[in-house]
Every structure is written in C-alpha cells, then in structure tokens.
Amino acid sequence: MTPAARLFTKASVSRAPDRPLRLTPLRSGILEIVTRHRRPIRAYEILEQLSGHMGKRVFPPTVYRTLDYLTRSGVVKRIECLNAYVAILQTADTSLLFICNACGSAVGVPDPDIDGSLAKDADAAGFAIEHSLLEVRGLCRNCRSQADS
Numbered sequence: 272m273t274p275a276a277r278l279f280t281k282a283s284v285s286r287a288p289d290r291p292l293r294l295t296p297l298r299s300g301i302l303e304i305v306t307r308h309r310r311p312i313r314a315y316e317i318l319e320q321l322s323g324h325m326g327k328r329v330f331p332p333t334v335y336r337t338l339d340y341l342t343r344s345g346v347v348k349r350i351e352c353l354n355a356y357v358a359i360l361q362t363a364d365t366s367l368l369f370i371c372n373a374c375g376s377a378v379g380v381p382d383p384d385i386d387g388s389l390a391k392d393a394d395a396a397g398f399a400i401e402h403s404l405l406e407v408r409g410l411c412r413n414c415r416s417q418a419d420s
C-alpha cells in the first residue's frame with residue numbers, strides 16, 4: 272500500500288460510517304502527488320504533475336474540485352499563509368499543525384488542553400467554533416539538527 276493509500280484508509284476509518292470516502296483515480300492521483308511531495312505543494316504544481324500521472328490532460332477546475340474533496344475528507348490541508356497543500360491525517364482531534372519554515376514539512380498533533388481552552392474562550396465570547404486548526408511556524412527536528420551540526 273502506498274503512503275497515500277494508507278493515509279486515505281486511516282481517514283476513512285476515522286469517518287462516520289454514513290459518510291464513507293471514495294477514492295477515485297483522480298483523487299488517488301492527487302493524493303499520491305501531494306504525499307510524495309513532502310512539502311506544501313501549490314495547486315498549479317499539482318496540475319503540472321497530474322497530467323503526466325494520469326496520462327491525460329487535466330484542467331484546473333477539476334484539480335480544485337478534487338482538492339476541495341480531499342480537504343473536506345481530512346487527508347489534505349490547505350496552508351493558508353503559503354497557499355499550498357500538504358497531505359496530513361486531520362482527525363477530529365488534530366489541534367495544531369507544526370509547519371517547518373525551512374523544509375515546509377507539516378505535522379498535525381492533537382492537544383486536548385488547547386481544544387479545551389479554545390472551547391472555554393469561545394464560550395465566553397458567545398462564539399460557536401465550527402473548525403479550528405492552529406498553524407504554528409518554526410523549524411522541524413530534522414532542520415534543527417542540521418542547523419546545529
């Protein structure tokens with residue numbers, strides 16, 4: 272199983288059974304490209320690689336529609352500040368996204384304390400949270416050890 276397929280299977284398992292995820296060749300192709308890239312990738316880069324991957328021309332609206340599906344499925348995350356996408360298993364309990372400024376890798380981690388604190392603050396403000404994922408920029412373990420040596 273490829274990393275992309277593994278990611279998709281995990282996401283499917285974490286979903287409500289009445290909303291199963293379906294992996295079409297196009298979704299699979301885009302997920303493979305985003306997963307293989309290992310850094311945030313922009314939509315036009317996906318488009319460039321996809322036509323070769325699929326063996327036929329793919330048009331931008333198709334790519335955006337598919338990225339939208341994958342984002343809603345929780346396997347791809349759009350990083351707003353970079354306007355690029357990363358492959359990540361975003362479950363209901365992913366609270367933080369650590370994004371490396373040097374290599375662009377992104378890691379999602381759960382943090383019940385932050386979720387609890389956000390819920391409390393939102394409550395006090397009379398605000399109903401629909402979705403939150405904090406993007407935290409810095410240096411990943413790999414890049415830090417390279418900088419040290």
Ligand SMILES: [Zn+2]
Pocket residue numbers: 371372373374375376410411412413414415
């Ligand atoms: Zn890094």
